[in-house]
Amino acid sequence: MIESGGELGGQRLAPGQSFNFACRPGLACFNTCCRDKRLPLLPYDFLRLRRALELPAAQVLAQRVELEADPVSGWPALRIRLTDQGVCPFVTNEGCSVYPHRPTCCRVYPLARAVRPGGKGRKPQEIFLRQETPGCLGWEEPDELDVAAWVEQQGLAPYQKVNNYCLRLFMHPARQGKVSLNQQQTHAFISALYNLDAFQPLAASPGFGEKFGFDQDRLDLALADEEELLKLGVDWLAGVLLGK
Ligand code: SF4
Ligand code: SF4
Incomplete structure (x- = not known):
């Protein structure tokens, strides 16, 4: 869409x-x-x-x-x-x-x-x-x-707000043509953007912020609020799939 x-x-x-x-x-x-x-x-x-x-x-x-x-x-x-x-x-x-x-x-x-x-x-x-x-x-x-x-x-406003945030991933400037994700990448995509019950423990795991470049304030925000967790998922995926 x-x-x-x-x-x-x-x-x-x-x-x-x-x-x-x-x-x-x-x-x-x-x-x-x-x-x-x-x-x-x-x-x-x-x-x-x-x-x-x-x-x-x-x-x-x-x-x-x-x-x-x-x-x-x-x-x-x-x-x-x-x-x-x-x-x-x-x-x-x-x-x-x-x-x-x-x-x-x-x-x-x-x-x-x-x-x-x-x-x-x-x-x-x-x-x-x-x-x-x-x-x-x-x-x-x-x-x-x-x-x-x-x-x-x-x-519509709250929907527009988060949908627009997702453009950082869906229309990432590093994306070249059509995306083709393997099974593992598809699983990561579904977890980070949809199955937040599964992404939350990953985001809370020791070393996650350091490894993927998120500071503690950002992580605390995400772990306290589902919409922020979803936005973290967008940025995390952009990094792991396309590079920052
Ligand atoms: S229910 Fe509303 S949107 Fe659906 S066909 Fe009728 S007028 Fe159009
Ligand atoms: S989610 Fe609601 S408005 Fe949308 S198609 Fe289903 S019943 Fe209709």
Whole structure:
């Protein structure tokens, strides 16, 4: 998703440009978009989903997630495992059962977001595009808003923040073309970005900071806060897979 900018279609929305849209129960299309979709799980999406499910990371990975290689970047890419009927396992008649913790793709939809690193000291560049999927009746609703209002309404800001941090790895300047990770590297990737239950003891182990160049304050922060641990995982992986 992060790197799908080159493949995305749809009309680009300029900052401040208004559009008419609303998604709510009562629309005839309600819940129909929670099926037959690829539902990517970025590292922060997984962290939030795991919080919603209150289950160990390894269990969520085993039961709810599929792993593939991103066709563009080659990075391991996780997505929600749909039911045999092609439906998201979290949808109910009343709507999304993990709504407060739903992933980035569900918050952004029916827009699409593409982002690129902004360079040294600059914010990442992001664009939003309209995805006018057939059958989505929300586009016929009168509510007028712009991208900033949509971001606010959908609670996207914390997701954008950590997703943007992950660009340090996913779009690392030392990466040459498509990534091809071996089994051990894939295991490290999953542990550091998704299975934080497994990464935490590694980060807490004697000599970890010295070996990988993290000072004690950074480690203390990471060991006290899961989001900081995830960011440590991003920087650790960038070092071990691509060099600092
Ligand atoms: S996570 Fe929730 S919003 Fe997203 S597809 Fe599943 S049920 Fe729908
Ligand atoms: S309005 Fe669009 S996004 Fe909302 S439930 Fe209907 S199809 Fe899904």
